[in-house]
Structures are given as structure tokens and as C-alpha cells.
Amino acid sequence: MSLVEIKGLAIRFGSLHNPIHAVRHVDLSIERGTIHGLIGESGCGKTISGMALLGLLPQSARVSADAFRFDGLNLLDVAKSLRGRRIAMISQDPAAALNPVLRIGRQMDDVLKSHSGLPRFQRRAVAEELLAATGLADPRRVLKSYPHQLSGGMQQRVVIAQALATGADFIIADEPTTALDVTVGAQVLALLKRLVQERALTVLMITHDMDVVAECCDSATVLYAGHTVEAGRTDELLAAPRHPYTQALLAALPDAVAKGERLASIEGHIPSPFAVIEGCPFAPRCASAMAVCRQAKPPERDDGNHCWTCHLEPHHG
Amino acid sequence: MDEPLLQIRDLVVRYRRTGLFSAPPPPAVNAVSLALATGSTLGLVGESGSGKSSLLRAILRLVPVESGTIRLDGDDWLALPEQRLRERRRAIGVVAQNPFLSLSPRLTIAEILAEPMTAQGRVPAEELRLRAAEMLERCGLPGTFLSRRARELSGGQAQRVAIARALVLQPKLLILDEPTSALDISVQAQILNLLEDLKRELGLSMLFVTHNLKVVRHVSDTHVVMRGGRIIEAGSTEQISSAPAEEYTRQLMGYGRNPTGAEVASARRG
Numbered sequence: 001m002s003l004v005e006i007k008g009l010a011i012r013f014g015s016l017h018n019p020i021h022a023v024r025h026v027d028l029s030i031e032r033g034t035i036h037g038l039i040g041e042s043g044c045g046k047t048i049s050g051m052a053l054l055g056l057l058p059q060s061a062r063v064s065a066d067a068f069r070f071d072g073l074n075l076l077d078v079a080k081s082l083r084g085r086r087i088a089m090i091s092q093d094p095a096a097a098l099n100p101v102l103r104i105g106r107q108m109d110d111v112l113k114s115h116s117g118l119p120r121f122q123r124r125a126v127a128e129e130l131l132a133a134t135g136l137a138d139p140r141r142v143l144k145s146y147p148h149q150l151s152g153g154m155q156q157r158v159v160i161a162q163a164l165a166t167g168a169d170f171i172i173a174d175e176p177t178t179a180l181d182v183t184v185g186a187q188v189l190a191l192l193k194r195l196v197q198e199r200a201l202t203v204l205m206i207t208h209d210m211d212v213v214a215e216c217c218d219s220a221t222v223l224y225a226g227h228t229v230e231a232g233r234t235d236e237l238l239a240a241p242r243h244p245y246t247q248a249l250l251a252a253l254p255d256a257v258a259k260g261e262r263l264a265s266i267e268g269h270i271p272s273p274f275a276v277i278e279g280c281p282f283a284p285r286c287a288s289a290m291a292v293c294r295q296a297k298p299p300e301r302d303d304g305n306h307c308w309t310c311h312l313e314p315h316h317g
Numbered sequence: 318m319d320e321p322l323l324q325i326r327d328l329v330v331r332y333r334r335t336g337l338f339s340a341p342p343p344p345a346v347n348a349v350s351l352a353l354a355t356g357s358t359l360g361l362v363g364e365s366g367s368g369k370s371s372l373l374r375a376i377l378r379l380v381p382v383e384s385g386t387i388r389l390d391g392d393d394w395l396a397l398p399e400q401r402l403r404e405r406r407r408a409i410g411v412v413a414q415n416p417f418l419s420l421s422p423r424l425t426i427a428e429i430l431a432e433p434m435t436a437q438g439r440v441p442a443e444e445l446r447l448r449a450a451e452m453l454e455r456c457g458l459p460g461t462f463l464s465r466r467a468r469e470l471s472g473g474q475a476q477r478v479a480i481a482r483a484l485v486l487q488p489k490l491l492i493l494d495e496p497t498s499a500l501d502i503s504v505q506a507q508i509l510n511l512l513e514d515l516k517r518e519l520g521l522s523m524l525f526v527t528h529n530l531k532v533v534r535h536v537s538d539t540h541v542v543m544r545g546g547r548i549i550e551a552g553s554t555e556q557i558s559s560a561p562a563e564e565y566t567r568q569l570m571g572y573g574r575n576p577t578g579a580e581v582a583s584a585r586r587g
Contacts, residue, residue, distance in 0.1 A: 041501035041502065182529070182569055182572055211531075248503070249503065252506035253506075254506075254509060254529075254534065255531045255535065257535075259534065262510050263506035263509055265503055265510060269471075
């Protein structure tokens with residue numbers, strides 16, 4: 001059974017007649033012990049879907065879903081009580097996640113005090129051990145440091161150690177490498193991959209960067225305008241994308257064409273969050289759109305290890 | 318070609334010591350030499366702290382230079398007296414990483430585009446508006462945007478305004494500091510296409526700073542890799558991307574999606 005099973009998630013804000021559709025129809029299924037990528041451009045609903053998993057949506061949000069389960073539990077009821085116990089988060093900017101006026105030791109201890117129930121001297125040993133597990137060479141020095149005395153990569157490792165300190169087995173990482181240099185980011189991704197194997201963690205990696213997905217994700221889901229448009233194993237998804245949006249996104253990368261050729265940019269804009277979408281959300285910008293695409297919801301298609309929603313008949317052979 | 322547009326020789330930039338008795342810090346830019354031919358694009362790659370921003374600031378004459386020379390468009394750029402600097406600076410246009418930080422939220426787009434022109438002397442209001450509208454159109458936005466403010470624009474639109482502002486004085490050199498790293502993939506593609514068009518139409522030379530080697534490989538003719546204030550690798554883009562000599566460059570090149578676009582496309586067809 002999948003650890004996370006979401007079907008038909010919709011999140012709306014604002015008035016009842018003219019709501020803001022932050023998330024329209026997200027399906028997401030995450031297997032235990034894997035890193036799953038949630039890919040999409042600004043405004044596609046990827047961060048707010050992650051917040052829903054954490055139970056961090058504001059009061060004004062109206063959430064509905066056909067299924068919204070974590071380890072068999074209905075998250076609509078229990079998300080708040082799982083946060084910090086089974087589900088932890090790593091944010092984009094480690095400098096903002098850490099308190100600038102407290103030493104790392106105090107900040108690690110705060111997490112351990114409220115989650116482990118261990119006596120003080122043991123908590124210190126556990127903190128050292130966790131920092132060492134995230135690849136920090138000198139945990140004692142780190143514990144005595146303030147955040148500004150650490151580099152960005154070291155700060156992100158401390159944040160990861162804090163996530164581990166909660167004892168959570170599911171970690172939501174929202175763009176964890178965007179604020180880091182490419183080579184440092186690659187090290188952080190390698191660390192997450194190692195921790196997933198050693199500690200039987202499951203990670204949801206929210207990102208807009210195809211390189212991050214290729215580097216560390218086992219499988220991924222592509223969102224467009226609050227809809228899941230395609231999901232599958234990473235190698236399948238990157239080598240043979242089926243949905244026109246995924247294809248267009250990969251074709252827009254600078255290494256998709258020979259040097260000097262024009263990049264394939266996607267014309268038009270994402271639909272307004274107020275818009276009522278009858279058919280396929282991507283239809284107005286899709287190069288192979290047909291009349292039916294604007295009128296009816298696209299069917300879900302599946303070729304075994306890869307599923308997508310599109311009116312186009314899949315090509316065989 | 319005769320003289321390159323920008324020629325830097327043995328440039329050293331060192332910041333001040335932190336205390337009276339502390340040792341002087343190591344140079345931020347250490348004996349850097351590079352040349353940018355007219356009409357070509359030079360990619361500048363490096364991690365944080367590699368000295369690429371200090372190098373840019375030295376070219377803009379915003380930090381004191383310890384030694385070395387910069388020749389720009391026939392001038393001995395570092396020896397140019399302050400009075401002439403303002404007038405000659407129009408040869409350089411700059412586009413920063415985050416358009417929402419580099420565009421004033423209080424001004425309309427028309428005012429933003431007029432500012433560089435009025436800084437160069439009195440220009441009739443009619444001409445200001447005309448030139449602003451023309452440059453905006455060149456950068457792919459309709460003239461109706463002139464009355465808007467930056468917060469009413471999307472990231473891609475705001476970056477187009479920033480590019481228009483950098484080009485409104487018809488510079489010969491365009492400096493781009495991570496111009497697409499704050500943008501979505503599909504918008505990045507639009508901006509890179511726009512820069513390619515502008516380079517061809519206006520005969521621009523570009524200095525393109527980024528940590529994304531894939532972007533560099535796409536846009537630049539030659540590139541240099543900096544680390545610890547030094548240039549550790551330099552050459553034509555084909556040469557560096559096919560056979561990177563330094564371990565650091567190899568790490569950068571090996572990151573992320575490994576099959577190149579052509580292989581992905583053939584896998585899709587096959």
C-alpha cells in the first residue's frame with residue numbers, strides 16, 4: 001500500500017460563487033521508501049498541496065478530496081496531529097528556517113525536548129549523532145555555532161537533522177536546493193537519498209527543476225494549473241513524456257535543442273485561478289489540442305508504469 | 318576581428334582588511350584575464366564566493382581595483398576620470414537576477430525606462446515616451462504596459478522590462494547576472510530566445526553570469542569557469558562542455574538530466 005494516497009484533491013479560497021481555485025484536481029500516490037517529485041511551475045499548486053499534507057492550510061481554505069490518506073489515516077481529520085510526529089518539512093531557505101539569535105545546539109534541543117522525552121544529557125548525544133548523520137564533520141562545533149557562522153549547505157544539513165529529530169518517517173522538502181550552489185545542492189540531494197535508504201524515510205520533493213528530479217527522484221507527478229497531468233517513474237517520465245505539457249516543459253530546457261536553435265517556449269499564460277475550466281486545463285496552450293479538449297475532461301490513461309490525462313490516443317510502437 | 322570590446326588583463330580586486338592589525342584578506346578576484354569579442358557572448362560560471370560578482374563590480378567600477386587593466390570599447394576604463402564616467406557608462410547595460418528587486422515598485426514602467434535617459438541629460442518628454450515604447454515593444458511587451466507598475470507584471474514580463482531598461486541607452490555590452498534563475502522553465506526559454514534575437518538585431522556583446530551550465534552552453538560562444546577568485550577553465554563552449562578539464566567543471570556538467578535533449582528526442586521517436 002502506498003504511504004500517501006491522494007485522489008481528486010481540491011483546495012479553494014474566497015467567495016463561494018467566485019472562488020480562487022488553488023488546487024483543482026490533484027492525484028498523488030507515494031510509495032514507501034522512495035523520493036517522489038512534485039513538479040510544476042509557479043502557481044500550479046505544488047506548495048499548497050504540500051501544506052495540505054502538513055495540515056498547515058489557513059482556516060479560510062475549503063478542502064475536498066475523494067481520498068486523502070496517509071498510511072491509511074484520513075488526513076483531513078488528523079493532518080495537524082501527524083505534523084512533527086510522522087510528517088516533517090524542509091523549506092527552501094535554511095537561513096529563514098533557523099532562528100538567527102539562538103545557537104544550533106539550543107534549536108536542536110528544542111526539537112528533541114518536545115519529541116523524544118529523553119533526559120538532557122542524552123538529548124545532547126542524540127543531537128550530535130543526528131548532525132553527524134547528515135554529513136557534518138564536526139557536530140560539536142556546529143552545536144556551539146549560530147546559524148550565520150555556517151554556510152548555506154551546512155544550514156540545510158542542520159534543518160534536515162531537525163526534521164530527523166522529530167522522528168518523522170515522511171519528509172516534505174519544498175525546493176530544498178534552490179538557495180544553494182549547484183554542487184552543494186547535489187550533495188544535499190545525495191544526503192537525502194542516503195537517508196531514505198538508511199532510515200526507511202519517504203520524501204516528497206517539491207521542485208520546478210527537472211535536474212533535481214533527474215538527480216534524486218524515483219518517481220514524480222507533474223502538476224499544471226492545479227491538475228495532475230502526468231505521473232510515473234522518473235526515467236520513463238523524462239525519456240518518454242506522454243502529456244503535451246510535460247513534453248513542452250522538457251523541450252523548453254536549454255539542453256533540449258542544438259546550440260543556436262530557438263528554444264521551444266510555451267505560448268500563452270496559465271489559466272487564472274478564478275477561471276472555470278470545462279475541459280483540459282492545458283488545451284488553450286497545447287499544440288495538438290482538438291475541439292473536444294476544450295469541452296470535456298480528458299480521460300485517465302495508463303500504460304503500466306506511467307499514467308497521464310489526455311484526449312490524444314496514445315501512439316503504439 | 319581587431320580589438321575585442323572588453324579586454325581584462327591580470328585584474329586583482331581585494332577588499333579592505335577587517336581590523337587595523339588583521340592580515341589583508343585574500344583577493345576576491347585574483348589575476349583574471351579575459352576578452353569578449355564584439356557581437357559574441359561570454360559565459361561566466363562559478364559558485365558563491367568564486368569572485369564573479371566582484372569581477373562584475375570591477376567592470377562597472379563599483380569597487381576599487383588593486384591592479385590590472387580593463388579596456389572597454391577603446392577606453393582605458395579604469396583610468397577614466399569620474400566626470401567622463403557617467404557619460405561613458407552608457408556603453409554598459411545591466412540586468413539583475415530578480416526583476417522585482419531591481420525595478421522600483423513606486424514608478425510606472427514608463428518612468429523606469431525614462432530614468433536612464435534623463436540621467437544622461439535633458440530629453441524632451443515626447444521623445445522619452447517614444448523611445449521607451451519602442452524598446453518595450455522590441456522586448457516583446459505592448460506599449461500599453463507603460464502605465465503599469467512592476468507589481469502588476471508576471472516574473473517574465475518584469476524581466477523583459479529590466480532588459481528594455483538596460484538597452485534603452487543602446488549599450489554595446491550587456492551584463493546579465495543570473496537573468497533567468499528566478500524564472501520558471503517555460504519563461505526562461507522565452508527570455509533566452511529574446512536575448513538571442515536582441516543580440517542579433519542590435520549587435521550586442523553579452524557577459525552572461527550564471528551557475529547553470531546548461532544555460533551557458535546554450536547561449537554563449539566562449540566561457541570561463543571561476544573558483545576562489547581565479548579562472549580555472551576557459552575556452553570555447555563546445556570544448557569545455559565536451560571535454561571539461563577540471564574536476565569542478567565535470568561535477569557541474571554531470572549534474573541532473575544526463576541524456577541530452579537529442580538523445581531524449583530519439584528515445585521518444587524510437
